Amino acid sequence: MTSKWIVHKFGGTSVADADRYRAAAEIVLPHASDERVAIVVSAMSGVTNGLIHAVELAASRDESYANKLQELLTRHLETIEKLTPTQSASLRETIISDFKAIEEVLRGVWITRIPSERITEFVAGHGELWSAQMLHAYLEANGHSSTWLDARTVLIVEPDSNTVVIDWKLSQENVNLWQADCPNTNFVVITGYVAATHDGSATTLKRNGSDLSASIFAALLDADSVTIWTDVDGVYSADPRRVPDAIVIPELSYQEAAELAYFGAKVIHPNTMSPAIAKNITVWIKNSFKPEAPGTRISSSSSSDLPIKGFAAVENMALINVEGTGMIGVPGVAHKLFGALRAVGVSIVMISQASSEHSICFAVPSAHALLAKKTIEEIFFAELQRGEVQTVDLRESCCILAMVGEGMIERLGMAGQFFSALGKAGVNVRAIAQGSSERNISAVIEQHEATKALRALHSAFYLSSQTLSIGVIGAGLIGGTFLDQLTARVQELRTERGIDLRVRGIMNSRKMILHDGQFLLDGWRNELDQSSSDADIEQFVNHVHAEHLPHAVIVDATASADLPKHYESWVSRGINIITPNKQSNSGPLASYVSLRNAARKHQRYFLYETNVGAGLPIIHTLRGLIETGDQIIKIEGVLSGTLSYILNSFDGTRTFSEIVREAHQLGLTEPDPRLDLSGVDVARKLIILAREMGLQVEMDAVEVESMVPEDLRSATLEEYLNTLGKHDHAIADRLDSARATGNVLRYVGVINNDGSMSAGLRTYPLDHPFASLKGSDNIVSFQTARYNTQPMIVRGPGAGPEVTAAGVFADLLRLASFLGAPQ
Numbered sequence: 001m002t003s004k005w006i007v008h009k010f011g012g013t014s015v016a017d018a019d020r021y022r023a024a025a026e027i028v029l030p031h032a033s034d035e036r037v038a039i040v041v042s043a044m045s046g047v048t049n050g051l052i053h054a055v056e057l058a059a060s061r062d063e064s065y066a067n068k069l070q071e072l073l074t075r076h077l078e079t080i081e082k083l084t085p086t087q088s089a090s091l092r093e094t095i096i097s098d099f100k101a102i103e104e105v106l107r108g109v110w111i112t113r114i115p116s117e118r119i120t121e122f123v124a125g126h127g128e129l130w131s132a133q134m135l136h137a138y139l140e141a142n143g144h145s146s147t148w149l150d151a152r153t154v155l156i157v158e159p160d161s162n163t164v165v166i167d168w169k170l171s172q173e174n175v176n177l178w179q180a181d182c183p184n185t186n187f188v189v190i191t192g193y194v195a196a197t198h199d200g201s202a203t204t205l206k207r208n209g210s211d212l213s214a215s216i217f218a219a220l221l222d223a224d225s226v227t228i229w230t231d232v233d234g235v236y237s238a239d240p241r242r243v244p245d246a247i248v249i250p251e252l253s254y255q256e257a258a259e260l261a262y263f264g265a266k267v268i269h270p271n272t273m274s275p276a277i278a279k280n281i282t283v284w285i286k287n288s289f290k291p292e293a294p295g296t297r298i299s300s301s302s303s304s305d306l307p308i309k310g311f312a313a314v315e316n317m318a319l320i321n322v323e324g325t326g327m328i329g330v331p332g333v334a335h336k337l338f339g340a341l342r343a344v345g346v347s348i349v350m351i352s353q354a355s356s357e358h359s360i361c362f363a364v365p366s367a368h369a370l371l372a373k374k375t376i377e378e379i380f381f382a383e384l385q386r387g388e389v390q391t392v393d394l395r396e397s398c399c400i401l402a403m404v405g406e407g408m409i410e411r412l413g414m415a416g417q418f419f420s421a422l423g424k425a426g427v428n429v430r431a432i433a434q435g436s437s438e439r440n441i442s443a444v445i446e447q448h449e450a451t452k453a454l455r456a457l458h459s460a461f462y463l464s465s466q467t468l469s470i471g472v473i474g475a476g477l478i479g480g481t482f483l484d485q486l487t488a489r490v491q492e493l494r495t496e497r498g499i500d501l502r503v504r505g506i507m508n509s510r511k512m513i514l515h516d517g518q519f520l521l522d523g524w525r526n527e528l529d530q531s532s533s534d535a536d537i538e539q540f541v542n543h544v545h546a547e548h549l550p551h552a553v554i555v556d557a558t559a560s561a562d563l564p565k566h567y568e569s570w571v572s573r574g575i576n577i578i579t580p581n582k583q584s585n586s587g588p589l590a591s592y593v594s595l596r597n598a599a600r601k602h603q604r605y606f607l608y609e610t611n612v613g614a615g616l617p618i619i620h621t622l623r624g625l626i627e628t629g630d631q632i633i634k635i636e637g638v639l640s641g642t643l644s645y646i647l648n649s650f651d652g653t654r655t656f657s658e659i660v661r662e663a664h665q666l667g668l669t670e671p672d673p674r675l676d677l678s679g680v681d682v683a684r685k686l687i688i689l690a691r692e693m694g695l696q697v698e699m700d701a702v703e704v705e706s707m708v709p710e711d712l713r714s715a716t717l718e719e720y721l722n723t724l725g726k727h728d729h730a731i732a733d734r735l736d737s738a739r740a741t742g743n744v745l746r747y748v749g750v751i752n753n754d755g756s757m758s759a760g761l762r763t764y765p766l767d768h769p770f771a772s773l774k775g776s777d778n779i780v781s782f783q784t785a786r787y788n789t790q791p792m793i794v795r796g797p798g799a800g801p802e803v804t805a806a807g808v809f810a811d812l813l814r815l816a817s818f819l820g821a822p823q
């Protein structure tokens, strides 16, 4: 058999129950043919916590420590029963007797109320002892050659404040002796976390120390690699529980991994890398629930060219600021300060750089905060009395945020981007530090802002700037068609143009659906039908305005007069808006102006090309003319698809009322056709265009000719449709007189450069472009200084769900371009 070792380590969740032990065995079995496999195990998940808790209970005279122990014992016995039902007797006995011993120790703690650190260390490590024996028993019971090793018999360390110092020489000798003696089995199951001190006491490598055990044993056994099996796919760009969009980093250098771990990426213990660096051992982080996933490779170089690898946050920090004029230029102040803190065992996690020596600012774990403050006040007692040190300021509930990546060294502007992302997210930075390695930038912020900050940073550095969180309100004809069009294009837009459109919410007047991950738009109709969430605009908007995505946009595909009341607050919160809804732009001028001011102030976009002429580029064209310095002399157009249809069809062969009824039946009118025939819709569009031209006008500035006879304006819809015929003669007369002079009749909106506006019936000669309109075509003629004798004409279908939805879609892509998407 080969004498080459490979090390696999299974964390608590990877050995949480009998099934997980089986899965762990499945993972290592194939390796045994080529190498000897050392399997380092954690305690079953929750066991270390349970044991430490039992000690604390006993020390505080809480009898329930015994129940806690009983619970843990039962869990182990049940797991053994499931794992090795027939051969478990001796292991059962061992574990029962260990629990008895622990119970006696805790009885002593209960009586004396003294939980010595040594006792806690002794008790806490038992989870690993049991776990190793259980996996070993399972392997043996299934016919594999296995042995197990109690790390306390070989691994010698000395505790040193929050960590341990490894006696490499002695540990190596011990391991060599053990190897010489041990049976040449395929598998050796080794207890993680535990070790012994020089005087032979049981100790541990401190919380989460099994990762370190694994790399220590990899070094001692001269293994080429160590694989750390956990419950996530690798090291993520940020804690995946906090940042839903985090992705697995394929490769990290040892230093990058160590910094991420040091700054809170719990997936790996920060000290794990030192033994690996010394012996150039490759460390893999992989998911025991998904062994086929590639995982993260940690080695001496990371070939990936990402300048930033990831983000992490250390919580429960306190920030201490020592300030005083007496500190300027006085040598040794920092030395005195940090020396005193070290002496009382306070660990300093980060020191902020400041070019002035006026103050020293640093972060310590919350648990050490009061001790640190007290110590500083003691050692600087005289300076405080003399006023040379003025304040020792303690700020609790802080968190250190770190950005890690080797590529930072070569690239300019990373720090700028880091702080501007935090600033944009409204996160307050209390202190800053940049490691001298330039491998990390860290900042102290308030703890309650940690998730928001991580998400903002992640989106600024990791996501394409064209990642849009989209909420669609209104899933009727236009909203529904828009969603269908998006469904058909979303994939190509992502792959071909890098525009990442994520519909994360759809709402109609009754229900809504909210999504976080990848949403398969395909089934949106069914899903909305079956949704059990009632429509809730606040909740909807909050969800769409996700912190972890760079941009949010709400598409208001309704005709509601209420939704526009929210627009200003949405843009002020940083949400872009796209809408075919005319209510906002034709509403009171004051709200119109204030919405634009808010959008400008917050640098958000409000796009509404479909307000006039559906998908036709009318607003866009007008803006282009004005912005390039042209002067508008007159805008004239057939702006209502409905009225266009009705008047295009009104050629004398059928009565006007017949045509209105037909248009109504074909769904070409509003449910009540009077809304179209009154001319209000045309007036709204005129106001929108006039305001684009810079005219400060309200709706009542438009002189509107209504085509609804006065006596039918307040009639019921049925009455109106049934009796409209009695007015046919009046409109027939208008048509006849128009035709008598070789003209046609059109319902037209006009804006003159003096600001006068009208909407009404006009006549046009047969060779005029307005005369040849078809169906529900719109046409707009822009007469300008440049396009004077020959006006610029935009013409085409100006109504209908397909073209309107496409117009909304075009606005969405325009938004993506404004946000930086390549054309």
Ligand code: ADP
Residues within 6 Å of the ligand: 010, 011, 012, 013, 014, 042, 045, 208, 229, 230, 231, 232, 234, 235, 236, 237, 238, 239, 240, 241, 264, 265, 266, 267, 268, 310
């Ligand atoms: P184990 O029991 O296997 O040792 P841990 O709970 O100690 O597992 O570590 C894994 C957990 O670390 C993950 O479930 C994840 O929630 C958390 N975590 C925090 N930051 C990161 C990160 N950057 N990448 C991956 N996991 C992370």
Ligand code: ASP
Residues within 6 Å of the ligand: 011, 012, 042, 043, 048, 049, 127, 192, 193, 206, 207, 208, 209, 210, 211
């Ligand atoms: N079981 C120990 C703990 O929970 C060690 C580890 O799992 O890494 O801290």
Ligand code: MG
Residues within 6 Å of the ligand: 011, 208, 211, 266, 267, 268, 269
């Ligand atoms: Mg762990």
